[in-house]
Amino acid sequence: MSLPAAPPQLGDQRRDGAPAAAPVIRQHQPASAPKPRLRVLDGLRIVAAVVVLSAHYVHPVIWGSRENKELFGPIATASRYGWLGVELFFMISGFVICMSAWGRPLGSYLRSRVVRLGPAYWFCALVTGTVMTVYAQFYGGNHPTPSQILTNLTMVQMPLNNxxxxxxxxxxxxxxxxxxxxxxxxxxxxxxxxxxxxxxIWTVVSILAPNSGLPVLEAVANQVYSPLFISGICFYLIRREGARVGEPWILLALSWLLMQRYMTDIHGWNTRPGDKLSWAVCVAVVTFFYAVMAAVALGWLDRVNWRWLSVAGAMSYPLYLLHQQVGVTLMEHWSGDVHPYVLILSTTGSMLLASWLVVRFVERPGSAALKRMLERRPVRA
Known part of the structure; x- marks a missing residue:
């Protein structure tokens, strides 16, 4: 592509002898200027949520190991790797959080996270707690206590050992x-x-934290999954600054190397009894996610811009929150009376409908009300 011609300088003459007009100086838009929504990321969100859902709905715990393979064949084999959708979620999160925080003050950034995550999570957690109180807890253990349900509303139940x-x-x-x-x-x-x-800094801390003898540092560093968040941030920087910037690509390569190392641990945690997952397949799937995110960063998927993807992307969050405990409980209740394929499709459809209802009647009005409350300032005398 040829460079544009240099603008005329002051004192230059036009062909008719008149002085040339002064060049028009265009101001660059501020970094915080609104940007078009990347609907392809919304599409990737819903894909990741459905992939995770498949791992839980086509599961030997529901159907039995032998029956699972006989009923679902290749689908059962592929669903064993459905948990990898979480890895895609984490990369998308790194990209989106960096993009949404750019040009925002700290208070606005923190409020946006609470407004985005809070209302849908609180509602879905209460629904899940109610279902688990009424029905037996499918994944083992006793019915949740009121304290356990209330502690889950904080979203930090794990560090509280709840x-x-x-x-x-x-x-x-x-x-x-x-x-x-x-x-x-x-x-x-x-x-x-x-x-x-x-x-x-986060990369270095994540590498050193496990041997630091500081449990708090290890917990904050989140070394197993930090390469995925960092990769998402790097992809956004490439999107923002252009493909020629070299440093994000170098850090992406290091993050991929760390990811494949940690995948030896992650795929072991997700291996089912009597089964064995392939480390090579896990790394290949996540590498494919890297390629897709690179395509987003380079603008190659910008044509994927259908408006309905925004709704689908919004549904991915409540779908993720509701699908496992509530969905599997429903499937367990009806598994003896309904054909497996019909049961899986109907449960998936029910969870998608429930997710849309949460977005429409809980998340949108709840987020708007919460935003007004958080942005309300005290009246000064």
């Missing part, structure tokens, strides 16, 4: 730690250099 109402809620603590430590750089205002320094 059982989560839903096994899927473990990811919320990883997300919360990311939001809190990212507030450090958001406090001073985001710039390319500050964000890159933050990512390098």
């Amino acid at each position: 059982p989560s109402l839903d096994p899927s809620y473990w990811t919320l603590w990883s997300e919360a730690r990311f939001y809190l430590i990212f507030a450090i750089v958001a406090w001073k205002g985001l710039t390319y250099r500050r964000v890159m320094n933050f990512c390098w």
Whole structure:
């Protein structure tokens, strides 16, 4: 692409001898100017949520190991890796949080996280607690106590050693730690250099924390999943600054290397009794996620801009919160009376409908009311 012609300088003459007009100086838009919504990220969110859902609905615990393979065949094999959708969630989170925090003061950034996550989570946690109180807790243990349900409303039940109402809620603590430590750089205002320094420091701390003898540091560093959040941030920096900036690509390569190392632990945690997951398949799937996020960063997927993806992306959050404990309890209740495929599809449809209802009648009005409350200032005399 050829460079544009240089604007005429003051004192230059036009061909007719008249002095040339002074060049028009265009001001750059501020970094905080609104940007078009990346609906492709909304699409990736709902895909990740459905992938995680498949791992829980096509599960040997529900159908039995032998029956599971006979009923679902290749679907059963693929669903064994459905938990990897969480890894995609974490990369998207790194991208989106950095993008949404850019140009915002710290207070606005923190309020946006509470407004975005709070209303839907509180409602879904209460629904899940009610279902688990009425029905037997499917994933083992006793019915939740009132204290356990109330403690789950804090979203920090894990560091409080309180059982989560839903096994899927473990990811919320990883997300919360990311939001809190990212507030450090958001406090001073985001710039390319500050964000890159933050990512390098977090990477180094994540590597050193396990052998530091400091449990608090290890908990905050979240070393197993930090490479995914950091990768998402790097992809946003590439999107913002252009593909020619080299430093984010270098950190992405290091983050991928750390990811494949930690995958030896993660895939072991997710291996089912009597089964064995392939480390190579896990790394290949997450590498594919890296490729997709790179395509987003480079603008190659900008044409994926259908408006309905915004609604689908919003549904992914309540779908993730409701699908496991509530959905599997329903499936367990009806598994002896309904054909497996019909049961899975109907349960999935029910969870999608419930998610849309939560977005429409709980999250949107609840978030608006909570935002007004948090932004209300005291009346000064």
